Structure formats: C-alpha cells, structure tokens
Amino acid sequence: MSDLSDSPDRFGLISRALHWGMAVLFVPQFLSAAAHWALPRGDALRGTLWSYHVDLGVTLFLLVLLRGAWGLWNLGRRPEHSGVMGRVARAGHAALYALMVMVPAVKLIGSAGGMRGLSYLGISLVPARETAIAWTQAMAEWHGAIGWMLAALVLGHVVMAIGWHRFVKRDDVLSRMA
Numbered sequence: 045m046s047d048l049s050d051s052p053d054r055f056g057l058i059s060r061a062l063h064w065g066m067a068v069l070f071v072p073q074f075l076s077a078a079a080h081w082a083l084p085r086g087d088a089l090r091g092t093l094w095s096y097h098v099d100l101g102v103t104l105f106l107l108v109l110l111r112g113a114w115g116l117w118n119l120g121r122r123p124e125h126s127g128v129m130g131r132v133a134r135a136g137h138a139a140l141y142a143l144m145v146m147v148p149a150v151k152l153i154g155s156a157g158g159m160r161g162l163s164y165l166g167i168s169l170v171p172a173r174e175t176a177i178a179w180t181q182a183m184a185e186w187h188g189a190i191g192w193m194l195a196a197l198v199l200g201h202v203v204m205a206i207g208w209h210r211f212v213k214r215d216d217v218l219s220r221m222a
C-alpha cells in the first residue's frame with residue numbers, strides 16, 4: 045500500500061500513473077482542438093483528429109474526477125510546497141484541477157441541455173432534446189476559451205517543472221513525480 049499511496053517524499057504509484065497517463069492523453073486532445081481551430085471544415089486531417097475529441101474528452105473528465113478523489117484521500121501525506129513559490133505552485137495546481145474539471149463539464153452540461161444529445165464510446169448517454177435549454181448553451185460557449193486557458197497553463201506548468209526545477213533550481217520536484 046505504501047508504494048501506491050503518496051508520501052511526503054514522493055507521489056505514489058497511483059498519483060504518478062494518473063498524472064503521466066493524463067499528460068499523455070492531453071496531447072491528442074489539444075491536437076484535435078488545434079486542428080478544429082486551424083484547419084478548414086472538410087479537411088481530412090481535421091476530420092480524423094476531431095473524430096475522437098468527445099470520447100477522449102469524456103474519458104479525461106472521468107479520470108480527473110478519480111484523480112481529484114485520490115488526491116483528496118492523500119492530502120495529508122502528499123509532498124509539501126514551502127515558501128512563496130510553493131504557494132504559487134499550489135495555486136497553479138488548483139487552477140489546473142479547476143480547469144481540467146470545468147472545460148469538459150461545461151460542454152457536458154451543454155450536451156445535456158442541447159438538441160444533439162451525447163454519446164460516449166458509441167453508447168447514447170443523453171438523448172437529443174426538441175428544444176435547447178438556453179443557459180446550458182450559454183455555459184457550453186465558454187468551452188473553447190477556457191480550453192485554451194488550460195493549454196496555456198499546462199505550458200507554464202511544464203516550463204516550471206522542467207525549466208525551473210530541473211535546470212535552474214536542480215531540486216527534487218521533478219523526481220518526486222517521476
């Protein structure tokens with residue numbers, strides 16, 4: 045159990061698997077979003093990359109809920125952050141979590157109240173409605189903008205983890221998640 049759970053020196057196996065597994069899955073998710081934004085409608089590559097956006101997005105949503113629950117369960121024994129930079133790191137991680145939940149959540153709420161319904165891995169979760177619920181559509185409109193905010197925050201997170209901790213401070217922050 046001790047290797048699976050977090051400890052003050054190191055993130056445990058489950059936290060590390062969730063962190064790196066999700067980090068890998070976010071790459072194709074942002075690639076599909078970038079193709080949706082940059083390529084014209086009807087483009088074959090755009091169609092291919094877009095084909096998995098919803099299924100992967102829902103999967104990431106389920107994984108972040110699991111990760112958040114595991115993180116809360118381990119809260120008292122996770123590696124600590126000290127000083128001003130530590131508080132900044134904690135705030136940055138909290139913002140990452142908030143956006144990882146909110147980005148898919150607003151679109152799921154939009155689908156629940158929308159006219160196209162929602163399927164996950166071919167299974168219909170929400171049937172199409174005859175009329176859309178206006179406030180759910182207004183929420184879903186934030187999806188793209190906050191999705192790009194998440195991408196920017198992830199970029200900052202990677203620069204801090206590798207650039208600052210690994211190459212400038214040369215501390216153990218990267219190794220406790222590695």
Ligand code: HEM
Nearest residue numbers: 077080081098101102104147148151152155187188191192
């Ligand atoms: C963490 C998961 C997700 C991320 C990071 C993400 C990211 C993004 C981004 C950045 C865009 C904007 C693309 C553009 O500018 O053209 C976008 C668009 C879109 N996403 Fe997602 N998405 C996620 C999950 C989902 C889910 C779960 C759904 C469906 C239930 C969904 C459906 C859509 C749709 C329909 C669009 C195009 C229309 C719009 O921009 O609102 N996404 N996504």
Ligand code: HEM
Nearest residue numbers: 063067070115123137140141198202205206217218220221
């Ligand atoms: C090359 C990519 C990445 C590297 C090198 C990296 C590195 C790290 C490191 C070293 C930590 C531990 C920090 C500490 O000890 O306090 C960490 C934590 C964290 N990372 Fe990343 N990360 C990467 C990608 C991502 C991505 C894509 C996300 C989310 C979209 C993410 C979200 C988080 C969060 C929320 C934490 C806080 C700890 C937790 O609850 O899991 N990381 N990352």
